[in-house]
Amino acid sequence: MDHKNSQSASYAAAGVDITAGYRAVELMKKHIARTKNEGCLDDVGGFGGCFGLPVAGMEEPVLVSGTDGVGTKLRIAQLLDKHDTIGIDCVAMCVNDVICCGARPLFFLDYIACGRNVPERIAEIVGGVAEGCVQSGSALIGGETAEHPGMMPVDDYDLAGFSVGIVDKKKIIDNTRMRAGDVVIALASTGVHSNGFSLVRKVFDVEHNENLKEPVEALGGKSVLETLLTPTRIYVKSILALLEQVDVKGISHITGGGFYENVPRSIPDGLCARIQKSSVRVLPIFKLIAETGNIPERDMFNTFNMGVGMSVVVPAEQVQTALDILNGHGETAYVIGEIVENEEKVILA
Template sequence: MSDQKNYTYAQAGVSIAAGNALVRAIGPLAKSTRRAGADADLGGFGGVFDLKAAGFTDPLLVAANDGVGTKLKLAIDYNAHDGVGVDLVAMCANDLIVQGAEPLFFLDYYASGKLVPETAERVIASIAEGCRQAGCALIGGETAEMPGMYADEDYDLAGFCVGAVERSQLLDGSKIRPGDVLLGLGSTGVHSNGFSLVRRLAADKGWKMDRPALFDQEVILLDALMAPTRIYVQSLLPQLRKGTIHGLAHITGGGLLENVPRVLPEGCHAKIDAGSWPLPRLMAFLQAQGNIEPEEMARTFNCGIGMVAVVSPDVAEAVKTELYDAGEEVFVIGEVVEGERGCTVFGDGETWSARGEWSATHNA
């Protein structure tokens, strides 16, 4: 017998047994996301989806992938893992719906230095909840344990979502015209963008995350910051199928200023009145804590608007009412005018703690 040391994968920091146990634990979570076209069974080399069973006749496939950014650092530091999976699905599914596509299936990538099954199961349970909200099936994923790549209990997430839209219903902005109305759909908080600034403020200002928020004594500050990103799929799908929406913009990194122009055709400029909806108290708190100028707010945070719908003026009131009835907060926030492709957000001295009239413009 050789007296040389026998190496194992476990000694290198990778537990196959823990990974297998996790797969068994999350199987029922995946099954809870079943929908027409997918049985959501896990364990194969790839997930399968049947477009015909989902009812499509001449579909285009639309794909999106995204992450949650440094919001995960707050989740890790404060053991707040139960909403980040919804964030992950939302970041992808909302990017599909703005192109008119119904989210069909989702896959996740979970990477850690050391797999902590309890944490991973909480995260994946949250992903399954996001999939149920978006109406898409969780058909697969990857759990990677990579010692040396991450601090032991740190992890990172990536999501991949595929949707479909009938060719004739693709939302590409070509129907948008000057005179169209901009409807803003309310957000649930910071969503998943701007957290590098949030975390910097938290560190510099010494925020107590486990205490009631200064702006709302009924809410713990951490809970307000970690509120999951709103998924707009189910409220918007009926409008897309009726053809009432000309364009949609998901308000993520870059805020209102940089996301709205992404859906506009040449010759169209969005004008958004920042005084046309109430700035949420959380956003006002962030602005005050950081002495952030209104122009910077408009390009960093969603400022209370997580999705913008572009509709013709003759249906604007009806669409607003129907979206409200579907559970959305809806505000008429501006209009499309002739001009360079871009967006201007403006306000007076009473808006967003400004010292006078202000405006910020981003041209695409």
């Protein structure tokens, strides 16, 4: 589209440069092109993103949607002036929820609000979104960038997204089939992912502590800020592979609220996930957070993923098959507990 006649000196004087928006779209198109899949029907730039639903072979197609943002992890990206991975987090927070129902993510839309539209930075952010879409098999079919002068500092921005997936109704994850004796498998996280950052920022005093950019031996030589910015792992493709061969009875995405809030969401009444804390492979960053902030263990497990980004419940006789599939698809998967009869929903012992 030719935008040479679209400019407003009055709007620019109020703090909004619409030509910067056009420039940002041009810069991000190469990233968006990487995400195209069989459902894409048009190019970015129209008023709506069109997508053809792949329903062949499905008896009752069901759409599953998820929306989320990145939260205050954005502040870490801004402190490091590194904006090319935060979009992965945005996609992950949505598609990792959608896959918990057994749905394959189809497409994604993002929304960026900023104090000032710097096209190169917006393109960096969208580049990360595109990478998250590639990792999850989603098409990035649209989005929106809005300048908010006077409401946000010029270098500030917020990022949110929206995912839609599809699943045949008969294949939606049904936890009513869960039984005592089923086994809980952990899929390792890559770090803090995108939750608990208000506490993280308080513990490390990120606005004033320059030491956070220095290498830390316990973190593998990375700095605290680098470690915190590690993108959220996307589990979509490995879970889809698992669903093809294993009778998965429940999936939990471990986000804000940690184990105590998220594991129970996939457990039916009358049953409980009994987790062996000694089996959880706690990542070094969580140990550092707990020590630095003097945070009780229960609060840690009730705020962070502690090294477990997702948990799945499978029949005992299919545990080895599940582990082989997940580890074969690049996950670090291992047993952390079992399902027992109890009204507590989750017990960490």
